[in-house]
Amino acid sequence: MSRVMSVERKNISDDVAGAIEDLILRGRLEPASRLNEVHLARQLGVSRTPLREGLRSLVEKGLIDREPRRGYFVRDLSIAEFVDLYSIRPILDPAALALAGPVAPRQLTKLVGLNDRLAAASNAAQAIDLDDKWHLELLAGCPNRVLTSFIEQIIRRTRRYELAYMNVAAHRGVAVREHGEILAALSESDMPRACDALRRNLSTGGEPIIEWLRGRRRPAGDTTTSEDAGDVTKDESKAEC
Template sequence: MTTYPAGANEPIARAEPLREAVYLRIVALISAGKYAPGAPLTEAGLSRTLQVSRTPVREALLRLQAEGVLQSALARGFTVRPLVRRDAAELYPVLASLEALATRTITALDPATTQRLRTVLDELEGCADPVRRWQLDTEWHTAIAAAAGNRHLLGMLTQLRTNLSRYELAYMREVKHRADVDHEHRKALAALAAGDFAHAADLLEAHWHDGMRTILDWLDGPD
């Protein structure tokens, strides 16, 4: 029997803006398997489930369509797109290379950014919820890329991460050794804090490739 995230079917009552709360709740429902590939999602149905108006639901669905999570289905609203091995195999190496490039071009990491990275990683290490881990992981990697100060590179990385969001959520559910993943983050953070940005870039690139192998193995299924 599938277990959904706590409160997944409850009305929205979140501190963040309503459109973001609705988006995150739908992401949580999809990641937990409530909506399998091919399953329809409609504005009316989600609006009733979450007890919100249809406008933020429509915005969330269109955002998820743009991110490649949903596809439009004639007379059915939207359906969940299947995870495709080729997409993961093509996108992860690009993400790994671009984040490594961003990291190598960092000239200095200010104390506030270093502390933010430590704080986010502290929470990430203590978190077992896959959706929250995905949010924290995204925040952590985005902060590193932002430190490079290249707006165009950050934009490309952000787009890649949104395209890979479902794969990342699957990774957060499937990875069996979270402590090993968190240790990889710690090693990269230590290199960043020491100002060894080239070494940090190498560690982060290897980290993404390790994650890709986990996802591809999962998509391939048992031998």
Template sequence: MNLTSVAPLMTERYRSTPELVAEVVREAILRGLLKGGEQLRQDEVAAQLGVSRIPVREGLRQLEAEGLVKFLPRRGVLVSSLSADEVQEIYEMRIPLECTALRLALPHVTDADVRRAEEILDAIDRETDLGRWGHLNDEFHAGLYVLANRPRLLALIKNLRANVGRYLRIYISLLHHKPRSQEEHRMILDAVRRHDVPAALAALERHLDVACRGLVTYLSQERDARTERSGLARSR
């Protein structure tokens, strides 16, 4: 486990130490530096970040609430893993929640909001770093949803998106899905620009459904490949 490559990106953004710990570990998980099932030793995290164990525990508890890590008796803290079925369930929750947020936001969208969203999409087109791509992708969606002015709804959406974010980045990278994702983003934004509620919601639902089906297929294939490798190893 090495968090030192992530920590410099975060130190100027967060004031409370538990918040810093949570963001550094969260980013390491989203970037794939920490894998599902990997153990997080609190003393090691504290040493790498130059903090005491108390804020480390508080930060990890925050990530537990987000579903990114889990505390297990006698095993400590582990990075959570998601199965294909769990990803399916998360998207079944995300689609109605995100469509609700967009529907509530649309009456408040201004020309400036549309221009900002266009700038984010242009930045995504130029971005080659997968971690930065993930942040820009979240920024595009969050920039529209925030106009709904529903803090609890937005918090739920943020947590659900964080849970699948690491897998989405891998999926986008391995299967070169970025051009299609961008095409779908622009279809959403075009409908938002016209204040066409049915078209915007339909485009968003299609966008999320495509990502869901792709991720579920990818994770199912990965599971089957692991099972096959395990069977071959036992037969030797």
């Protein structure tokens, strides 16, 4: 195989891995569901070879598991993983906000607008999108791009947990109120108070999800899997809160 062909195939498998990762993190491929390779290949418009290469890379990233003679499965939700990911945000985000310093009036107006849209969000997916945008906009002025890039990765990886939780329990009212406390501090250029409010927001935000994960149990004897989990056109109406 020529080097050019090898690079082209790697690019395809990387694109496939990225597309499947996005489906997993957005809840389109559900936790513990079986991945139907035929459906996935058809929906993504690729052959089985780059598909399997992409799946193998997602196994290495810890997003899916391969079971001998059974195939690939989306990795189930894990309390340990969520705690590991979420517990560092109350440390990282306030540090990034402190580095960013006082926000400009235009940015404050944008943050207020995003929070208003979050309060009016019609479903879980929209609410999570807006909450993520709010937090990223809050830290937009941070000069340390390594720090903000790491925070973005954590936000992306915790999304599927938030989506699964918010599909069964509306929680946005608390977030909107706590965002308001942060905005009030920012409007007075009180950065220590804003950082403290952000720390509280992130510390309390993960607690309901952890409690839900602890109480989450698969029904006894239930061994069913989603055979059509590879069909990316499936109905998203379940995202309603």
